[in-house]
Amino acid sequence: LRIEKGYGPAVITTITSSFYYWLWLVVSDCYHVTKGDIAVIPISKTAKEDKCLKLLSEQLLKSLWKNAEKRVRNRNDGTSQVEINFKVGLSKPIIDEIDTILASHYGFTEEELDFIINYDIKYRMGRGGGEEEA
Incomplete structure:
Protein backbone atom coordinates (compact mmCIF):
# COMPACT_ATOMS: atom_id res chain seq x y z
CA LEU A 1 0.00 0.00 0.00
CA ARG A 2 1.52 3.30 -1.05
CA ILE A 3 0.70 6.37 0.95
CA GLU A 4 1.21 9.74 -0.67
CA LYS A 5 3.83 11.89 1.04
CA GLY A 6 2.44 13.86 3.96
CA TYR A 7 -0.63 11.67 4.42
CA GLY A 8 0.96 9.28 6.98
CA PRO A 9 -0.47 10.85 10.15
CA ALA A 10 -3.93 11.23 8.59
CA VAL A 11 -3.90 7.58 7.47
CA ILE A 12 -2.65 6.33 10.86
CA THR A 13 -5.25 8.27 12.80
CA THR A 14 -8.06 7.37 10.43
CA ILE A 15 -7.45 3.60 10.37
CA THR A 16 -7.16 3.45 14.16
CA SER A 17 -10.27 5.56 14.74
CA SER A 18 -13.60 4.28 16.01
CA PHE A 19 -15.05 5.64 12.77
CA TYR A 20 -12.86 3.28 10.76
CA TYR A 21 -13.67 0.38 13.08
CA TRP A 22 -17.39 0.93 12.46
CA LEU A 23 -16.90 1.34 8.71
CA TRP A 24 -14.68 -1.75 8.54
CA LEU A 25 -17.40 -3.82 10.24
CA VAL A 26 -19.89 -2.61 7.65
CA VAL A 27 -17.81 -3.26 4.50
CA SER A 28 -15.38 -6.07 5.36
CA ASP A 29 -15.36 -9.74 6.31
CA CYS A 30 -14.88 -8.57 9.95
CA TYR A 31 -11.73 -10.65 10.28
CA HIS A 32 -9.02 -9.41 7.92
CA VAL A 33 -7.92 -5.85 7.28
CA THR A 34 -6.89 -5.70 3.64
CA LYS A 35 -5.27 -3.06 1.47
CA GLY A 36 -8.65 -2.66 -0.18
CA ASP A 37 -10.29 -1.94 3.18
CA ILE A 38 -7.80 0.84 3.78
CA ALA A 39 -7.78 2.16 0.22
CA VAL A 40 -11.53 2.91 0.26
CA ILE A 41 -11.20 5.46 3.06
CA PRO A 42 -11.33 8.98 1.66
CA ILE A 43 -8.75 11.13 3.41
CA SER A 44 -9.26 14.80 2.82
CA LYS A 45 -6.53 17.33 2.18
CA THR A 46 -7.69 19.16 5.31
CA ALA A 47 -7.01 16.01 7.38
CA LYS A 48 -3.58 15.72 5.77
CA GLU A 49 -2.75 19.25 6.85
CA ASP A 50 -4.26 18.98 10.35
CA LYS A 51 -1.49 19.57 12.90
CA CYS A 52 -3.60 18.08 15.72
CA LEU A 53 -3.90 14.79 13.83
CA LYS A 54 -0.14 14.75 13.34
CA LEU A 55 0.42 15.23 17.08
CA LEU A 56 -2.24 12.66 17.97
CA SER A 57 -0.73 10.12 15.56
CA GLU A 58 2.57 10.43 17.43
CA GLN A 59 0.86 10.12 20.82
CA LEU A 60 -1.15 7.14 19.62
CA LEU A 61 1.88 5.26 18.31
CA LYS A 62 3.74 5.86 21.59
CA SER A 63 0.73 4.64 23.56
CA LEU A 64 0.25 1.55 21.39
CA TRP A 65 3.89 0.49 21.73
CA LYS A 66 3.96 1.28 25.46
CA ASN A 67 1.00 -1.06 26.02
CA ALA A 68 2.03 -3.75 23.53
CA GLU A 69 2.67 -7.30 24.67
CA LYS A 70 5.27 -9.48 23.03
CA ARG A 71 4.49 -13.21 22.92
CA VAL A 72 6.46 -16.14 21.63
CA ARG A 73 4.42 -18.94 20.08
CA ASN A 74 6.03 -22.34 19.86
CA ARG A 75 4.94 -24.08 16.69
CA ASN A 76 4.45 -27.79 16.05
CA ASP A 77 7.43 -27.87 13.71
CA GLY A 78 9.78 -26.85 16.55
CA THR A 79 10.17 -23.24 15.49
CA SER A 80 8.88 -20.25 17.37
CA GLN A 81 7.16 -17.13 16.20
CA VAL A 82 7.21 -13.76 17.94
CA GLU A 83 4.02 -11.76 17.81
CA ILE A 84 3.15 -8.34 19.10
CA ASN A 85 -0.32 -7.82 20.54
CA PHE A 86 -1.50 -4.24 20.85
CA LYS A 87 -3.97 -3.44 23.62
CA VAL A 88 -5.73 -0.77 21.63
CA GLY A 89 -8.39 -0.23 24.31
CA LEU A 90 -5.75 1.34 26.55
CA SER A 91 -5.34 4.07 23.91
CA LYS A 92 -9.09 4.79 23.70
CA PRO A 93 -8.84 8.34 25.14
CA ILE A 94 -6.46 9.29 22.32
CA ILE A 95 -8.67 7.54 19.77
CA ASP A 96 -11.67 9.52 21.05
CA GLU A 97 -9.72 12.74 20.46
CA ILE A 98 -8.89 11.52 16.96
CA ASP A 99 -12.56 10.79 16.24
CA THR A 100 -13.54 14.24 17.47
CA ILE A 101 -11.13 15.87 15.03
CA LEU A 102 -12.05 13.53 12.18
CA ALA A 103 -15.73 14.40 12.76
CA SER A 104 -15.00 17.96 11.67
CA HIS A 105 -13.27 16.74 8.50
CA TYR A 106 -16.10 14.34 7.60
CA GLY A 107 -18.92 16.65 8.68
CA PHE A 108 -20.37 14.42 11.41
CA THR A 109 -22.98 15.81 13.78
CA GLU A 110 -22.52 15.57 17.55
CA TYR A 119 -20.16 1.95 19.08
CA ASP A 120 -19.59 -1.59 20.38
CA ILE A 121 -17.64 -0.13 23.31
CA LYS A 122 -18.38 -2.91 25.79
CA TYR A 123 -16.66 -5.45 23.54
CA ARG A 124 -13.92 -3.19 22.25
CA MET A 125 -12.84 -2.31 25.78
CA GLY A 126 -12.77 -5.95 26.88
CA ARG A 127 -15.94 -5.92 28.94
CA GLY A 128 -17.87 -8.33 26.72
CA GLY A 129 -18.84 -11.90 27.30
CA GLY A 130 -22.46 -11.42 28.26
CA GLU A 131 -21.83 -9.55 31.48
CA GLU A 132 -24.35 -6.97 32.53
CA GLU A 133 -23.16 -3.44 33.18
CA ALA A 134 -23.40 -2.27 36.78
Whole structure:
Protein backbone atom coordinates (compact mmCIF):
# COMPACT_ATOMS: atom_id res chain seq x y z
CA LEU A 1 0.00 0.00 0.00
CA ARG A 2 1.52 3.30 -1.05
CA ILE A 3 0.70 6.37 0.95
CA GLU A 4 1.21 9.74 -0.67
CA LYS A 5 3.83 11.89 1.04
CA GLY A 6 2.44 13.86 3.96
CA TYR A 7 -0.63 11.67 4.42
CA GLY A 8 0.96 9.28 6.98
CA PRO A 9 -0.47 10.85 10.15
CA ALA A 10 -3.93 11.23 8.59
CA VAL A 11 -3.90 7.58 7.47
CA ILE A 12 -2.65 6.33 10.86
CA THR A 13 -5.25 8.27 12.80
CA THR A 14 -8.06 7.37 10.43
CA ILE A 15 -7.45 3.60 10.37
CA THR A 16 -7.16 3.45 14.16
CA SER A 17 -10.27 5.56 14.74
CA SER A 18 -13.60 4.28 16.01
CA PHE A 19 -15.05 5.64 12.77
CA TYR A 20 -12.86 3.28 10.76
CA TYR A 21 -13.67 0.38 13.08
CA TRP A 22 -17.39 0.93 12.46
CA LEU A 23 -16.90 1.34 8.71
CA TRP A 24 -14.68 -1.75 8.54
CA LEU A 25 -17.40 -3.82 10.24
CA VAL A 26 -19.89 -2.61 7.65
CA VAL A 27 -17.81 -3.26 4.50
CA SER A 28 -15.38 -6.07 5.36
CA ASP A 29 -15.36 -9.74 6.31
CA CYS A 30 -14.88 -8.57 9.95
CA TYR A 31 -11.73 -10.65 10.28
CA HIS A 32 -9.02 -9.41 7.92
CA VAL A 33 -7.92 -5.85 7.28
CA THR A 34 -6.89 -5.70 3.64
CA LYS A 35 -5.27 -3.06 1.47
CA GLY A 36 -8.65 -2.66 -0.18
CA ASP A 37 -10.29 -1.94 3.18
CA ILE A 38 -7.80 0.84 3.78
CA ALA A 39 -7.78 2.16 0.22
CA VAL A 40 -11.53 2.91 0.26
CA ILE A 41 -11.20 5.46 3.06
CA PRO A 42 -11.33 8.98 1.66
CA ILE A 43 -8.75 11.13 3.41
CA SER A 44 -9.26 14.80 2.82
CA LYS A 45 -6.53 17.33 2.18
CA THR A 46 -7.69 19.16 5.31
CA ALA A 47 -7.01 16.01 7.38
CA LYS A 48 -3.58 15.72 5.77
CA GLU A 49 -2.75 19.25 6.85
CA ASP A 50 -4.26 18.98 10.35
CA LYS A 51 -1.49 19.57 12.90
CA CYS A 52 -3.60 18.08 15.72
CA LEU A 53 -3.90 14.79 13.83
CA LYS A 54 -0.14 14.75 13.34
CA LEU A 55 0.42 15.23 17.08
CA LEU A 56 -2.24 12.66 17.97
CA SER A 57 -0.73 10.12 15.56
CA GLU A 58 2.57 10.43 17.43
CA GLN A 59 0.86 10.12 20.82
CA LEU A 60 -1.15 7.14 19.62
CA LEU A 61 1.88 5.26 18.31
CA LYS A 62 3.74 5.86 21.59
CA SER A 63 0.73 4.64 23.56
CA LEU A 64 0.25 1.55 21.39
CA TRP A 65 3.89 0.49 21.73
CA LYS A 66 3.96 1.28 25.46
CA ASN A 67 1.00 -1.06 26.02
CA ALA A 68 2.03 -3.75 23.53
CA GLU A 69 2.67 -7.30 24.67
CA LYS A 70 5.27 -9.48 23.03
CA ARG A 71 4.49 -13.21 22.92
CA VAL A 72 6.46 -16.14 21.63
CA ARG A 73 4.42 -18.94 20.08
CA ASN A 74 6.03 -22.34 19.86
CA ARG A 75 4.94 -24.08 16.69
CA ASN A 76 4.45 -27.79 16.05
CA ASP A 77 7.43 -27.87 13.71
CA GLY A 78 9.78 -26.85 16.55
CA THR A 79 10.17 -23.24 15.49
CA SER A 80 8.88 -20.25 17.37
CA GLN A 81 7.16 -17.13 16.20
CA VAL A 82 7.21 -13.76 17.94
CA GLU A 83 4.02 -11.76 17.81
CA ILE A 84 3.15 -8.34 19.10
CA ASN A 85 -0.32 -7.82 20.54
CA PHE A 86 -1.50 -4.24 20.85
CA LYS A 87 -3.97 -3.44 23.62
CA VAL A 88 -5.73 -0.77 21.63
CA GLY A 89 -8.39 -0.23 24.31
CA LEU A 90 -5.75 1.34 26.55
CA SER A 91 -5.34 4.07 23.91
CA LYS A 92 -9.09 4.79 23.70
CA PRO A 93 -8.84 8.34 25.14
CA ILE A 94 -6.46 9.29 22.32
CA ILE A 95 -8.67 7.54 19.77
CA ASP A 96 -11.67 9.52 21.05
CA GLU A 97 -9.72 12.74 20.46
CA ILE A 98 -8.89 11.52 16.96
CA ASP A 99 -12.56 10.79 16.24
CA THR A 100 -13.54 14.24 17.47
CA ILE A 101 -11.13 15.87 15.03
CA LEU A 102 -12.05 13.53 12.18
CA ALA A 103 -15.73 14.40 12.76
CA SER A 104 -15.00 17.96 11.67
CA HIS A 105 -13.27 16.74 8.50
CA TYR A 106 -16.10 14.34 7.60
CA GLY A 107 -18.92 16.65 8.68
CA PHE A 108 -20.37 14.42 11.41
CA THR A 109 -22.98 15.81 13.78
CA GLU A 110 -22.52 15.57 17.55
CA GLU A 111 -25.02 12.70 17.59
CA GLU A 112 -23.11 10.81 14.88
CA LEU A 113 -19.82 11.39 16.69
CA ASP A 114 -21.31 10.08 19.95
CA PHE A 115 -22.57 6.97 18.12
CA ILE A 116 -19.14 6.36 16.57
CA ILE A 117 -17.17 6.84 19.80
CA ASN A 118 -19.46 4.56 21.77
CA TYR A 119 -20.16 1.95 19.08
CA ASP A 120 -19.59 -1.59 20.38
CA ILE A 121 -17.64 -0.13 23.31
CA LYS A 122 -18.38 -2.91 25.79
CA TYR A 123 -16.66 -5.45 23.54
CA ARG A 124 -13.92 -3.19 22.25
CA MET A 125 -12.84 -2.31 25.78
CA GLY A 126 -12.77 -5.95 26.88
CA ARG A 127 -15.94 -5.92 28.94
CA GLY A 128 -17.87 -8.33 26.72
CA GLY A 129 -18.84 -11.90 27.30
CA GLY A 130 -22.46 -11.42 28.26
CA GLU A 131 -21.83 -9.55 31.48
CA GLU A 132 -24.35 -6.97 32.53
CA GLU A 133 -23.16 -3.44 33.18
CA ALA A 134 -23.40 -2.27 36.78
